[in-house]
Amino acid sequence: MKREIRSIRRLRQELADGSTTPSALATETLARSNGNASRNTYLWQDAEWTRRGARRAEAIERGEGGPFGDGRSPLWGLPISVKDCFDLEGAPTSCGVKFYREFHGVAGRDSWLVERLRAAGAVITGKTHLHPLAYGITGENQEFGDCLQPDDPSALTGGSSSGAAASVQEGSAAVAIGTDTGGSIRVPAALCGLVGYRASIGRGDWRGGGHLAQSFDTMGCLFADLGDAPLMAALFAQAQDAKPRGFSRFAVVGAAHLDDCDGEVRESVEQAIHALEAIGLQSSRVACDWWTDSFEIFAAIQAWEAARIHAGHFEQFDAGIRERLEWGARIEENEIAALRLQHEAFRARLDELLADHEILLMPASPVAKLPAGAYHSQTRARLLRYTTPFSLAGVPVVTVPCPVGGVQLAMARGADEELLEFVSQLAEMPAFVA
Secondary structure (H helix, E strand, O other): OOOOOOOHHHHHHHHHHOOOOHHHHHHHHHOOOOOOOOOOOEEEOOHHHHHHHHHHHHOOOOOOOOOOOOOOOOOOOOEEEEEOOEOOEOOEOOOOOHHHHHHHOEEOOOOHHHHHHHHOOOEEEEEEOOOHHHOOOOOOOOOOOOOEEOOEEEEEOOOOOHHHHHHHHHOOOOEEEEEEOOOOOHHHHHHHOOEEEEOOOOOOOOOOEOOOOOOOOEEEEEEOOHHHHHHHHHOOOOOOOOOOOOOOEEEEEOHHHHOOOOHHHHHHHHHHHHHHHHOOOEEEEEOOHHHOOHHHHHHHHHHHHHHHHOOOOHHHOOHHHHHHHHHHHHOOHHHHHHHHHHHHHHHHHHHHHHHHHOOEEEEOOOOOOOEOOOOOOOHHHHHHHHHHHHHHHOOOEEEEEOOOOEEEEEOOOOOHHHHHHHHHOOOOOOOOOO
16 A cells, blocks of 8 residues: 655645754654565664754754745755665665675765765665665665565565665655666656656766766656656756746657557556647657667676676676676677767667657556566566666656556756656646656
8 A cells, every 4th residue: 555655845845834853854754764574675774873964954054045935955854865875974885785885894985965965954864775786677685685665565666776766655765866777766666656767867976876887877866746856956966947948749659669568557658648648748659660779789888887897796796697797798899889889879869859859758667566576587678678778868767657657758868957847747647646
């Protein structure tokens, strides 16, 4: 059963008018931590550390103006979880494996992202579970346990930002920071009934953040209410005012690319199409047969880059990940050079498609559920087929939850503010559920 989660705007307004305080909110959300059946939403948490963060936020003086009338950041006082691939001073960074937790020891400095959050007065609730090395899409983890959904213990959250999704579902975080290389924000959002924002490539600073594949790694977040989407623009960059823009059209990926999509997910896509048409957007179907090689291009470059990041440590990781890293290490420089040319050509062609159609729509996942304990060896390739085209393009994407599953809406690189503003306008439509 899905829990009622207060919107970010509601929480932030309660903080602004004194109905609650950062300390009270921290106590409330800490009590909900690790509320999934696997009790592993967080890989690191220190309740007293979080309470000190709340008191630090309370020391930020009230002012005037701003979206909530108190002169403070939109993130002030909000409980925010951080994926355990970003350094937090005094805490270990596991990247989802015990080896790195011990190998690197505790961080001596906050990552850029954590510095930014703390300066804004956000209250960090802990460091969340992830698929090992962020190199997976299911949320399974042999060392820390598979991450189960708080709302449905028979289902995996999806990954790699698995604990991020669980923290929002259980109500221990209003915003969950994650990363998205090949779908690690978008897929958990679709599987868990949440909103997932993947930022444009290059938005934010990765100092103190653990990379998987630099060509594709982006920051992102999960949250519960579509109406809150514009507030997320400032997370990873100095937010620009979204230019008033009336969108007139969108394109839907052709049926040939969706041939392994579950029937209920297809129905959600059709409902989403009708909803966008109902607000005056003209739809068209686009044949994307040239997307056929997107997974192969993405997977090889990803493996090559990951192999260099984790060189010398392959034996520390589980067999599936080790095999991918070993494959990446065997790829020759001339092969990578050829793949990078294909990547560049793919990106240019998708840029043209977005210029022609403004918005692209497709499912975020071909399935609505990943059963816990099932055999998922073929799942990765099936899911990444739906997410890697936008990863190759480096564009901003929002997963918009539907009654079953979720759809991806993508716009041109750098149009993060416009995209987040646009999706917020869908919040009251019955085709979308958040």
